Amino acid sequence: MAQPTHPAAELDGRPVTDEALLATALTGYGHFTTMRVTADHRVRGLDRHLARLARDCRVLFGTETDPAVIRRYVCRALERNAGVITPGDEVMVRVSLVAPELEVVRPAATTEPRVLVTVRPAPDARPAPLRVRTARYRRELPEVKHSSLLGALHARRAAQLDGWDDVLFVGTDGRVTEGATWNVGFVRNGTVTWPSGEALAGITAELVRRQEPGISAPVDPAELGSYEAGFATNAGFGVRPLAAVDAVRFDPGHPVLDRLHRSYLAVPAQPL
Incomplete structure (x- = not known):
């Protein structure tokens, strides 16, 4: 089966709109973590990835993350993209907390970050030096x-x-x-x-x-x-x-x- 050229993306559990991506691209304000997910949906250091998102969210947005919500969005993205990833393959999942509504002039205004999840095929686990x-x-x-x-x-x-x-x-x-x-x-x-x-x-x-x-x-x-x-x-x-x-x-x-x-x-x- 052909591999996707670009990562499949979802925002808060729904397909990403062009408007949301454009708004996020205009500021680049946000943070992320990237995980290698096994075929049976497991991650080494998952607890540390979730802790990183929580820590960085407090620094950049002054608010808390909900690990259960993030895990649900990741699982949903994996399920929806199962048809474009070869069965049995590992994938890379990037979880980004972004702010499409953030105003460049007033970034201090209250902004609730949103969860952007992208899925793409994982690279070779033993690449060349x-x-x-x-x-x-x-x-x-x-x-x-x-x-x-x-x-x-x-x-x-x-x-x-x-x-x-x-x-x-x-x-x-x-x-x-x-x-x-x-x-x-x-x-x-x-x-x-x-x-x-x-x-x-x-x-x-x-x-x-x-x-x-x-x-x-x-x-x-x-x-x-x-x-x-x-x-x-x-x-x-x-x-x-x-x-x-x-x-x-x-x-x-x-x-x-x-x-x-x-x-x-x-x-x-x-x-x-």
């Missing part, structure tokens, strides 16, 4: 998974135009922080180092760190050559090896990376 280059960049409100992706995607696009797969950010203090849409870790002498600094605390990284705590420490780009391996984490691919950062090459077959991947897969998936 990444070759990335570093770039100076700090996301706005780095602790929030907000919808403003302009800076991150522009940096990713520039890196890809120059022949790289992706981009790794270096913060204002000159230390490694995160990838464009992923967290990062490095391996030295069998120990995982998670860069400290201003970055989004990803759900996948959190789940991996529960199994493999490692250490949290500043990572200087000039010292990357002292690590044997590096990896990216996000909900789409779990744990993905880094082949290179700038001129530094890593071992994508390092045994610790396989251990991290297996540790992530061992995390029980929670039912929607």
Whole structure:
């Protein structure tokens, strides 16, 4: 069966209208979380995804989310799109809290966020190792998974135009922080180092760190050559090896990376 070219979308459990999408696109104000959903509708770290939505909603909208409502909308979207996703396939579900009625002139006016759910086929769970280059960049409100992706995607696009797969950010203090849409870790002498600094605390990284705590420490780009391996984490691919950062090459077959991947897969998936 043909895969959909674009994500199927629903707003508050109903098909999205052009007017609602247009209003949301004009401001870009909102936040989201992205989950890999198994064929039997389970998600690793579902409780953490719902907690993230609740936390970020308080920051951006000053209101509370209802986890039961969000779960109901996600299940409804999965059921309605069962015919366009090959049976047995995993899918990516993005849950966004958006504000089509938000006024640019008066964003402080009371606005009730609405739930936008999109469903698309999941990518390969074991993609090829990444070759990335570093770039100076700090996301706005780095602790929030907000919808403003302009800076991150522009940096990713520039890196890809120059022949790289992706981009790794270096913060204002000159230390490694995160990838464009992923967290990062490095391996030295069998120990995982998670860069400290201003970055989004990803759900996948959190789940991996529960199994493999490692250490949290500043990572200087000039010292990357002292690590044997590096990896990216996000909900789409779990744990993905880094082949290179700038001129530094890593071992994508390092045994610790396989251990991290297996540790992530061992995390029980929670039912929607």
